Amino acid sequence: MRNPANAALDAVDRRLMVATQAGLPRVSRPYDLLAAELGIDAAEVLTRLQRMLDSGVIRRIGAVPNHYAIGYTANGMSVWNVDDRRVDALGAQIGALDFVTHCYRRPRRMPQWPYNLFAMVHGPDRAEVEAKAARIALLLGDACAAHEVLYSTEILKKTGLRISG
């Protein structure tokens, strides 16, 4: 289990975050390059990255795909009103479906918002997203009282996360 108490970051960790927030250098020895930039040795870069992975400050080191460029232009946020006693077991199953990219439990906002399970579904068109939502509905069965799929129609703003050094 990840321990948030381990997550205390010092100034060097923060410099490492700032140095890598645009991405990891794409050279043969990327950690050596970061070490040279920060004025520490490469072993320390690796130790610090490992520590941040262990504490969860870094979720993972990897690639972030752009759904639109991959051809998944229909982006549906499916939201489900699922029995609180069963939502965690079912949420794990839905998160494991190959077409679900994000899956979370969130609070209801009654009376306006009865949905507690959010699953982002991507597809080349809405018909495909609807078909995938139908598979989720099947999996949830009688644990789900109602659902909707909210399609995005416009990106009003998209800036990455920015941390100041």
Added chain:
Amino acid sequence: MHDAAALDDVDRRLINAMQGDFPLVAEPYRAVAEMLGLSETELLTRLDSLLARRVLTRFGPMFQIERAGGAFVLAAMVVADEDLARVSDQVNAFPEVAHNYRREHEFNMWFVLATATREGIPDAIARIEQATGLPVFAFPKEREYFVGMKLRA
């Protein structure tokens, strides 16, 4: 918009293999390349190309700001169509607003707030409500079941 068909099987395997667990070794690209049966040069060339074509938006550490003392929250508003341009400008003017999507629903504006401290979230919400004159509904994640993408390769 790029043609989805421009991705070949190697690209798809590369995207699947590079979404996590990037090795913490001196020559990590070589290690991944060997796993995929590629040369290091080919892997780096493909990775550069995928980023340049925006098939990938980023390659590197994904920080969980919550673990560093900060916070992320999904929030939504109900905005009348005639107010959408004004409210969108007001909301987007906040540096704490990272993404903002218009969606087809009564709850038609969905954005992500990112703040350096946990207290920053209620503070930003209060300021957005004041600026727009509309309520903001916060949907903090209570449990995460999955984040990622699985491509058929």
